[in-house]
Structure formats: C-alpha cells, structure tokens
Amino acid sequence: MKYIEKLRNSGLRPTKQRLQICEVLFDTERTFHFTINQLEQRIKDKIDNKISLATIYNTVHAFEKKGYLKQIPLNSNQTYFDTNVTDHHHFYDLKKEKLIDLENSDVGPINIKRKINGKKIKSIEVLVKLDD
Amino acid sequence: MKYIEKLRNSGLRPTKQRLQICEVLFDTERTFHFTINQLEQRIKDKIDNKISLATIYNTVHAFEKKGYLKQIPLNSNQTYFDTNVTDHHHFYDLKKEKLIDLENSDVGPINIKRKINGKKIKSIEVLVKLDD
DNA sequence: ACACTTATTTAGAACCATTATAAACTGCAA
DNA sequence: TTGCAGTTTATAATGGTTCTAAATAAGTGT
Structure with a gap:
C-alpha cells in the first residue's frame, strides 16, 4: 500500500x-x-x-x-x-454555500507590505464571497 | 442621541x-x-x-x-x-490568537481574473497567518 | 393619553459540532 | 511472545449558538 x-x-x-x-x-x-x-x-x-x-x-x-x-x-x-494543500484561494458562493477553488493563476500576486516584528508569514489565504 | x-x-x-x-x-x-x-x-x-x-x-x-x-x-x-466595516484585511497571529488589521495600503491590489457566470463578487478578504 | 399591533427582550432549554474520557485493542520493537 | 505506547471506540461532556414562548417596550392611529 x-x-x-x-x-x-x-x-x-x-x-x-x-x-x-x-x-x-x-x-x-x-x-x-x-x-x-x-x-x-x-x-x-x-x-x-x-x-x-x-x-x-x-x-x-x-x-x-x-x-x-x-x-x-x-x-x-x-x-x-481541503485536500488541496498547495497555495491557492477560494470563491465562496453564499447562496449555495459552496466553495470553489481559485487556481493560483486566477489571482494576481498578493503583496503584503507590512511586517510584524519577529513574525513570519505562514500563509496567505484569500476568500472571495459571491452574490447573485 | x-x-x-x-x-x-x-x-x-x-x-x-x-x-x-x-x-x-x-x-x-x-x-x-x-x-x-x-x-x-x-x-x-x-x-x-x-x-x-x-x-x-x-x-x-x-x-x-x-x-x-x-x-x-x-x-x-x-x-x-469587526467594527471596521471598510474593505480591509487581517493578520492572524497564530501564537497569540490575535487579529491585527492590515490597512488597505498594506496590501497591493487584488486582481481576481476568473469570473463565475451570473455571480458578482461581494467581498474579497485576505487572511495572513503569522508564525514565529 | 389610550388602546392596539408588532417588534424586542429575556431566561432558559435545545441544538449540534467538537473534544474529552477511559476502556479495549493494535502495531511494533525487543 | 510479551510489553508498551499509540490508536480506536462508544459515550459523555463541553460550549458556542439558536430556539422558544412569555413578558415587555416601541410605534401608530385615534
């Protein structure tokens, strides 16, 4: 196995x-x-x-x-x-209460300009909520 | 009042x-x-x-x-x-379990290239998780 | 002001996802 | 094979949130 x-x-x-x-x-x-x-x-x-x-x-x-x-x-x-553990983001359809994967190519690069002393960025997650 | x-x-x-x-x-x-x-x-x-x-x-x-x-x-x-209802994003300090506001100027513009038929984007929320 | 309708507040019960418990079981190394 | 630590399991406990139904308060028309 x-x-x-x-x-x-x-x-x-x-x-x-x-x-x-x-x-x-x-x-x-x-x-x-x-x-x-x-x-x-x-x-x-x-x-x-x-x-x-x-x-x-x-x-x-x-x-x-x-x-x-x-x-x-x-x-x-x-x-x-999510069984997809690669860096990627999500749509959330509020009506259907369903998640939809956003491929990384669907989202432009995300640039976090601010730093917090002694802290490292572990992940960046974007949630895009969808209406009708 | x-x-x-x-x-x-x-x-x-x-x-x-x-x-x-x-x-x-x-x-x-x-x-x-x-x-x-x-x-x-x-x-x-x-x-x-x-x-x-x-x-x-x-x-x-x-x-x-x-x-x-x-x-x-x-x-x-x-x-x-959040009492701050303007569009903005958050750091989340995993150790302290604390949220920190990211000003809009702290995050570059977010460009969602994909469209879902008949759906409109209601909000875009970014969560940046912080480690030590 | 009064009466009336409807919204709101409230304590407590109910709900339900998640976590804890403690006993039985299993994998694995010696 | 024996022993131990890790794992599974049914069930109970936990805790945030929602529901319920009765009491109260706000708005409206008279």
Missing part, C-alpha cells in the same frame, strides 16, 4: 482506519473540500466496516498537523477542510 | 439595549475585533443594567445584516466580528 510509508514517515502508525481514510481522501481524480460530516458520509459509502466519528476527527486533525490537509478559513458552523 | 436615527433609518427600533450596545461598539477611538463573549464582558464593564446574552446575539446579527459590523472569516470555535 502506498500510504503505509507515507504514514510511517510522518510518525503515524498505518492503522486500518487511517489507511482507509487515506483512500477516501487521496485516491481521487480531483482534490475536494469537505466537512467532517461529509467525510463521514463518504466513508460510509466507500467502506464496509465502521469507523467511529471520534477516529475521523482524530485522523483529520493528525493529517492536518502533518500537512496532508488544510483548514479553510470561513465563517460557518462547520469546519471545512 | 446620535444612534437613534441611525437605528430608525435602518428599520431597527432604537431600544435601550441597542443604544447601549451601539455605545460599546461605536463610541471608541479605534475600531476593534471581538467575539460575542468578549462583547458581553465589555458590556458588563461599561453598563449598569444587564443585557441578556440572547439580546447580544440578536443585536450583533441585526447590526451585521445592516452592515454596521462584519464577520471575519477565521477558523475558530468562536465567531469574530
């Missing part, structure tokens, strides 16, 4: 549950956005055994910490994650 | 509670960021009578709908609001 070493290399034991979640998250044509509840549903659909909700939370947070997932800054009652 | 007509003009009855919340939010030297709990505390400090938490939620949402407050897109268990 290709995910076994990936997990071992990050210090995560390649358990059955984690490997199955890897398949759901990363064996896809395209990257995608999800909430924990949506992921839970996908797992139910694609996998025979049950994975507890607590494990899903644990795994998603472990993967996020390792950089395999990103949280998307958004005001919602649910946390959104 | 200067807030009475402001509220009436937006179709909100100028109740005692709303006027007091206006004072806490808008009678300040500087704009500021807050969570509902932080606002509740400020109200307790500045005002004699009690305002119920439900009223604070109601009022903040009413003010946001009228454009007197903005929500800040951020992944946190609490919702952050």
Whole structure:
C-alpha cells in the first residue's frame, strides 16, 4: 500500500482506519473540500466496516498537523477542510454555500507590505464571497 | 442621541439595549475585533443594567445584516466580528490568537481574473497567518 | 393619553459540532 | 511472545449558538 510509508514517515502508525481514510481522501481524480460530516458520509459509502466519528476527527486533525490537509478559513458552523494543500484561494458562493477553488493563476500576486516584528508569514489565504 | 436615527433609518427600533450596545461598539477611538463573549464582558464593564446574552446575539446579527459590523472569516470555535466595516484585511497571529488589521495600503491590489457566470463578487478578504 | 399591533427582550432549554474520557485493542520493537 | 505506547471506540461532556414562548417596550392611529 502506498500510504503505509507515507504514514510511517510522518510518525503515524498505518492503522486500518487511517489507511482507509487515506483512500477516501487521496485516491481521487480531483482534490475536494469537505466537512467532517461529509467525510463521514463518504466513508460510509466507500467502506464496509465502521469507523467511529471520534477516529475521523482524530485522523483529520493528525493529517492536518502533518500537512496532508488544510483548514479553510470561513465563517460557518462547520469546519471545512481541503485536500488541496498547495497555495491557492477560494470563491465562496453564499447562496449555495459552496466553495470553489481559485487556481493560483486566477489571482494576481498578493503583496503584503507590512511586517510584524519577529513574525513570519505562514500563509496567505484569500476568500472571495459571491452574490447573485 | 446620535444612534437613534441611525437605528430608525435602518428599520431597527432604537431600544435601550441597542443604544447601549451601539455605545460599546461605536463610541471608541479605534475600531476593534471581538467575539460575542468578549462583547458581553465589555458590556458588563461599561453598563449598569444587564443585557441578556440572547439580546447580544440578536443585536450583533441585526447590526451585521445592516452592515454596521462584519464577520471575519477565521477558523475558530468562536465567531469574530469587526467594527471596521471598510474593505480591509487581517493578520492572524497564530501564537497569540490575535487579529491585527492590515490597512488597505498594506496590501497591493487584488486582481481576481476568473469570473463565475451570473455571480458578482461581494467581498474579497485576505487572511495572513503569522508564525514565529 | 389610550388602546392596539408588532417588534424586542429575556431566561432558559435545545441544538449540534467538537473534544474529552477511559476502556479495549493494535502495531511494533525487543 | 510479551510489553508498551499509540490508536480506536462508544459515550459523555463541553460550549458556542439558536430556539422558544412569555413578558415587555416601541410605534401608530385615534
């Protein structure tokens, strides 16, 4: 399995549950956005055994910490994650409550002129809200 | 009172509670960021009578709908609001969990090249996360 | 001023995403 | 195979936010 070493290399034991979640998250044509509840549903659909909700939370947070997932800054009652961990931005369709990836070529370079003493920029995220 | 007509003009009855919340939010030297709990505390400090938490939620949402407050897109268990409703962006200090305003002059113009059919851009918000 | 309608406030309950708990289980190194 | 640390699990607890329904206050017309 290709995910076994990936997990071992990050210090995560390649358990059955984690490997199955890897398949759901990363064996896809395209990257995608999800909430924990949506992921839970996908797992139910694609996998025979049950994975507890607590494990899903644990795994998603472990993967996020390792950089395999990103949280998307958004005001919602649910946390959104992204399997696309490259630097990129988002449209948010307010009506449909849906996120749409903006390719980096869709957004001109972002120039932050101000510095904060002793702080480094870790990420720059742009959210473009869409109306009708 | 200067807030009475402001509220009436937006179709909100100028109740005692709303006027007091206006004072806490808008009678300040500087704009500021807050969570509902932080606002509740400020109200307790500045005002004699009690305002119920439900009223604070109601009022903040009413003010946001009228454009007197903005929500800040951020992944946190609490919702952050901003009394600065002009177009501007934010640093987020991950260590201190603190927001810092970026003046518009601190960020070069943001050029969104992609269009979505029939949708208009309502806002563009940039979040710059800071590390040590 | 009065009566009437409608908006607002309120305490408390309900909701629900997320996190904590603690016991059972599993991977893995010795 | 044994032991230990890491992981999974069901369930409870937490906590921010929203809902509810009754009490109160504001606006309107008379």
